Each structure stands twice: as structure tokens, then as C-alpha cells.
Amino acid sequence: MEERIAIIAIIISDITQSARLNELLSKYGQFIIGRMGLPHQHIKDKELALISIAIKAPQNEISALSGKIGMLKGIQSKVIYA
Numbered sequence: 001m002e003e004r005i006a007i008i009a010i011i012i013s014d015i016t017q018s019a020r021l022n023e024l025l026s027k028y029g030q031f032i033i034g035r036m037g038l039p040h041q042h043i044k045d046k047e048l049a050l051i052s053i054a055i056k057a058p059q060n061e062i063s064a065l066s067g068k069i070g071m072l073k074g075i076q077s078k079v080i081y082a
Contacts, residue, residue, distance in 0.1 A: 001058040005033075005082040008066055012049040014074020021051075021072060028065045031057035 012018060025032065033054040040048045055062055062079060069077040 001060065003056050004059050004062065005054070005056050006062050007080045008053040008055060008062070008069070009078050009080070010051040010053065010069060011076045012051065012074065013046070013076075015047045015049060017072050017074050018049070021069065021075060024065070024068055024072075025053065028055070028057070028061070031055050031061060031065075 010021070012021065025035070033056055035054070036052050038050045040050060055065070057065075059081075062081075066077050066079045069075060
């Protein structure tokens with residue numbers, strides 16, 4: 001299957017889910033080109049983290065990862081394909 005390049009944008013509003021997210025990203029590590037994470041102080045001292053993942057993989061793998069990320073409580077994700 002043809003590989004595609006994409007960016008997965010992730011917003012974490014429940015920091016307690018970070019470990020589960022990291023486990024998931026590790027499982028797809030063979031496809032990840034790079035990762036950038038930015039912690040951010042949110043309104044009323046609530047923590048928020050922003051992560052972008054550059055990935056090169058078959059589209060079904062990218063969709064599967066994004067879907068699994070989106071099922072984690074307190075985490076949202078969107079994919080942008082090149």
C-alpha cells in the first residue's frame with residue numbers, strides 16, 4: 001500500500017491520559033518521522049498540552065492511529081495529509 005505523509009495535531013486537556021497516549025505512539029513509532037510537544041498553561045490554571053506528530057505510513061495506519069488517539073478521554077486529534 002502506498003505511504004502518505006501527514007501531520008496529526010493532538011490537544012490534551014486531561015494530562016492524566018499522557019501515559020496512555022505515549023504508549024500508543026510507541027506502538028506506531030516505526031512510522032513517526034518526528035514529534036513536537038508544547039505544554040501550555042490554560043485558563044484557570046488548567047494544564048493543556050499540544051503535540052504534533054509527523055508521520056509517513058499507509059493511510060489506513062494513519063487513520064487507525066488517529067482514531068485510537070481520539071478515543072482517549074480528554075484528547076482530541078485531527079489529521080492533515082500532504
